[in-house]
Amino acid sequence: MAHKVIIVSAFNGWQSGHQLLPISVQTDPTDPHTKTQYLMDTSDNQLYESTLQTNKFQSFLVNNAVVSDGNYYVFTPMDVLFVVLPSLM
Secondary structure (H helix, E strand, C coil), rough: CCCCCCEEEECCCCCCCCCCCEEEEEEECCCCCEEEEEECCCCCCEEEEEEEEEECCCCECCCCHHHHCCCCCEEEEEHHHHHHHHHHH
């Protein structure tokens, strides 16, 4: 199983018991392959935007295992209004 490194930046600190629900939104109606990945925290209804940081020459140590893929995902909080606005225009 391939491991992925994910960094979540939470406003109020991260607490155990939070559940993240993945959401994909099609950003360009003319191209079905353009999607943006979001995470919704069901505990406090916070939306997080996904950004993939690519690094060729980097690896991570996670629980005594080496993750040789240097890419990692950063999830930052964002307002839901930014997802809804383009569809209203």
